[in-house]
Amino acid sequence: MTRAHVSRQFLIQLFLNPCLGEPLTHSQWQDIIFVLRKEQLLARFAIAFKGDMVLSKLDNRVQRHFDNALKLAEHQQKQIRFEVKKLTEYLSNKVSQLVFMKGAAYVASGCLASMGRVCGDIDAIVPREDLGSAEQSLLLAGWYRREINEYDDLYYRKWAHEIPPLTHGVRGTVLDLHHNIVPVVSGRHVDGSILMSHSETLKSGVTVLTEPAQFVHSSIHLFFNEDFKYAFRDLFDLYLLTKKKDLTFWIHVFSIAAELNFKNEVYYAVTYLKACFDIQLHSDIEQQLSKQFKTSVVRDAIFLHGISPKHDMCTSFQQNIALALLTVRGHFLKMPLRILVYHLTVKSVRTALENLFGKHIFTKADKNNTFR
Amino acid sequence: MMKINLSLPPFNFEVSTNIAHVKTNIQNLYPEQSLTHSSFSDYRLSLKNTGLFRQFFKKQSRFLCDYREPFKPLNYGQAFAMLEWGMNWTVASHEMSYLMVHSAVLAKNGKAILFPAPPGSGKSTITAFLAFNGWQLLSDEMALINLENGRCQPFVRPICLKNSSIDMVSSWFPNASYSSVAKDTHKGDVIHMSPPSQSWAMRNEEAEVVGIVYPQYTKGSLLTIEPLSQASSFIQLTDNAFNFTVLGNQGFDALTKLVEGAQSFKVWHSDLSELSDFLEEEVL
Numbered sequence: 001m002t003r004a005h006v007s008r009q010f011l012i013q014l015f016l017n018p019c020l021g022e023p024l025t026h027s028q029w030q031d032i033i034f035v036l037r038k039e040q041l042l043a044r045f046a047i048a049f050k051g052d053m054v055l056s057k058l059d060n061r062v063q064r065h066f067d068n069a070l071k072l073a074e075h076q077q078k079q080i081r082f083e084v085k086k087l088t089e090y091l092s093n094k095v096s097q098l099v100f101m102k103g104a105a106y107v108a109s110g111c112l113a114s115m116g117r118v119c120g121d122i123d124a125i126v127p128r129e130d131l132g133s134a135e136q137s138l139l140l141a142g143w144y145r146r147e148i149n150e151y152d153d154l155y156y157r158k159w160a161h162e163i164p165p166l167t168h169g170v171r172g173t174v175l176d177l178h179h180n181i182v183p184v185v186s187g188r189h190v191d192g193s194i195l196m197s198h199s200e201t202l203k204s205g206v207t208v209l210t211e212p213a214q215f216v217h218s219s220i221h222l223f224f225n226e227d228f229k230y231a232f233r234d235l236f237d238l239y240l241l242t243k244k245k246d247l248t249f250w251i252h253v254f255s256i257a258a259e260l261n262f263k264n265e266v267y268y269a270v271t272y273l274k275a276c277f278d279i280q281l282h283s284d285i286e287q288q289l290s291k292q293f294k295t296s297v298v299r300d301a302i303f304l305h306g307i308s309p310k311h312d313m314c315t316s317f318q319q320n321i322a323l324a325l326l327t328v329r330g331h332f333l334k335m336p337l338r339i340l341v342y343h344l345t346v347k348s349v350r351t352a353l354e355n356l357f358g359k360h361i362f363t364k365a366d367k368n369n370t371f372r
Numbered sequence: 373m374m375k376i377n378l379s380l381p382p383f384n385f386e387v388s389t390n391i392a393h394v395k396t397n398i399q400n401l402y403p404e405q406s407l408t409h410s411s412f413s414d415y416r417l418s419l420k421n422t423g424l425f426r427q428f429f430k431k432q433s434r435f436l437c438d439y440r441e442p443f444k445p446l447n448y449g450q451a452f453a454m455l456e457w458g459m460n461w462t463v464a465s466h467e468m469s470y471l472m473v474h475s476a477v478l479a480k481n482g483k484a485i486l487f488p489a490p491p492g493s494g495k496s497t498i499t500a501f502l503a504f505n506g507w508q509l510l511s512d513e514m515a516l517i518n519l520e521n522g523r524c525q526p527f528v529r530p531i532c533l534k535n536s537s538i539d540m541v542s543s544w545f546p547n548a549s550y551s552s553v554a555k556d557t558h559k560g561d562v563i564h565m566s567p568p569s570q571s572w573a574m575r576n577e578e579a580e581v582v583g584i585v586y587p588q589y590t591k592g593s594l595l596t597i598e599p600l601s602q603a604s605s606f607i608q609l610t611d612n613a614f615n616f617t618v619l620g621n622q623g624f625d626a627l628t629k630l631v632e633g634a635q636s637f638k639v640w641h642s643d644l645s646e647l648s649d650f651l652e653e654e655v656l
Contacts (some may be wrong), residue, residue, distance in 0.1 A: 026411045034416060038439050061412055064469050071468040075618040311439075356425045358432055360445050 008232070008308035012276050015045060015236070018052035029062045035311040039232045042066060043073035044116030073118050080107045080119055083173050085207045087124070093128035094137045098207060099199045101178075101217055105208035106237065113214070113240040113369045121165060121174035128179035128192060135163055135177065142169045149362060151346055159185040159339065164327075181217060182224060186334045191365045194259055212252035215241045219269035220262045226330020228306040228323060235307045238269050239277045247282050254288070271300070273305060302326060373418070377409045379401065381575050382516070382525055383467075385459060386413035386466050387452075391433055392421050397452040397551040401530045401566040415462050419451050437462045446557070448616040453554035453562050456532060461514055463527070464614045470516040470525060471626040472614040477510040477524050477579075478502045484524045484579035485656050486515050486634075487587055488612040491559070494589030496646040497537045500565060501644045502651075510579060514614070519622055522629045523578040528571050530564035538563045583655035584609070584636040587647070595650060604637035 046066035049055040103119035143166040161180035198213035257266040305322030431448035435458040475488035490496040503509040510526035549566040
């Protein structure tokens with residue numbers, strides 16, 4: 001059975017031209033919904049379909065899934081806007097700066113990338129010297145550290161650029177508090193304050209990265225990483241961030257990328273947005289890019305697999321290999337070799353045990369014998 | 373992995389499992405017409421026993437809704453119960469086209485009564501009793517209220533019985549179809565019971581909600597009925613309505629209409645026939 005209807009190329013075309021959905025069969029829609037739900041894109045596509053008046057022409061059964069996703073996303077976005085405001089108010093006299101990034105920032109600012117965006121957690125960055133007091137204050141305000149095993153806790157504090165996630169005790173919101181955008185141990189980080197200087201305060205009082213800085217940060221997050229789980233969704237975010245943007249936007253993007261020393265990642269983002277979404281750039285920019293960067297067919301093949309949807313309906317042997325290579329690459333990028341060896345040894349022993357004895361062997365059992 | 377299609381209006385599930393007793397229980401409890409293949413599954417669920425060595429000792433079962441795993445693993449023997457709970461979780465987490473109220477719903481002649489009740493109130497025993505005494509079972513766990521017309525859409529599934537109610541109900545209705553017992557779950561011992569064929573036959577028939585009854589089983593008590601004001605009933609229902617906040621204004625309006633169109637009562641009972649008589653005479 002051909003799976004063309006759930007391929008990266010078709011889904012992107014479907015998003016850009018919703019009328020392509022009209023001749024699809026029930027069974028094809030079923031598959032598309034499964035893939036979009038996994039990739040967290042159901043609500044985003046629902047808005048695209050509504051905009052093109054395609055949604056109401058679809059079968060009720062199909063429509064219902066898109067409507068459900070839309071309602072859930074709208075509700076969640078209200079919660080996110082409430083949460084970021086509350087955090088800003090609460091931490092206002094405890095940190096010198098609190099800047100929101102990624103999904104929470106898109107939603108807070110209402111920019112084009114907020115379209116149907118659902119966020120698993122809220123990402124924010126504070127100056128490193130304020131991180132300790134921010135964490136302590138949040139613990140006092142009803143946020144708690146989820147129980148993580150000692151090894152992961154050590155990893156976070158010693159090597160990473162963020163503290164272990166904090167969860168609100170009543171509302172269940174999860175907050176990822178960073179002091180930098182890549183792990184300190186990678187050697188690739190520059191001072192967190194450089195990124196934070198590219199921020200703006202919205203009417204609501206909440207501070208987010210500026211749109212060019214969002215693009216740079218999201219490119220780094222996508223391409224300087226070992227985890228491509230939400231890469232397909234992240235690619236759409238990047239596309240939406242560039243929509244209707246002029247030359248000034250791009251000049252800022254490349255200048256911030258240079259300041260942060262992550263020009264390659266932005267180059268990759270632009271390359272794949274051109275390949276997948278056919279975005280158009282000013283000829284000056286194109287010239288600069290072709291002068292500074294080399295193309296690579298092998299790199300493109302691997303990355304294109306990385307940013308494609310990963311449901312078992314559309315995956316392939318080649319994609320699995322590409323993802324494995326990207327995982328290795330991602331680890332190497334973020335850690336020097338000797339630390340990486342230690343980290344991977346611990347992780348692989350744990351994974352082997354999980355494979356033999358079941359995935360949840362390291363999961364703590366609930367105390368009153370509820371589950372397990 | 374075995375694949376089974378479950379057509380359970382208004383939803384279709386595709387269930388994959390490598391656990392034999394899950395398949396056996398499905399075949400025992402769900403009628404032929406529920407096992408038909410459809411071209412459109414709403415959700416793909418799986419019940420898996422995993423782990424190379426773990427398969428041989430302290431076996432577990434894991435529930436997944438496509439790629440999401442919302443629960444920690446349970447003991448192998450609890451796999452079928454886990455599927456039933458998993459289906460409830462799936463619907464409650466994704467479906468926003470109905471107002472969903474945590475309650476049992478039963479109807480007679482197209483007129484339905486909601487029984488919202490916390491665990492331990494005797495709701496499932498009432499449900500089993502009424503279902504096998506001429507009432508149509510719409511659901512034992514969640515009422516699906518149509519947002520357009522305010523009627524209740526059936527979602528017919530096996531009734532979940534717990535602990536002491538298992539022996540009691542199986543002694544009343546020994547000829548019904550029961551699942552294997554899931555021992556020592558977080559709800560205690562649990563068994564599922566297939567409702568009568570009349571309920572399955574009416575699984576597509578919406579019913580008008582005429583009563584909202586909050587039951588409380590109290591041993592030895594006389595049947596005591598307290599009418600509730602619409603406002604009190606509304607407040608209680610907001611606690612029991614899963615997706616009330618997500619639905620916003622639509623949810624508020626639907627709940628208002630529901631409460632305005634029905635009589636609400638709090639009932640203390642110890643005799644189910646008395647309760648049934650009251651429901652038929654006064655509420656329907």
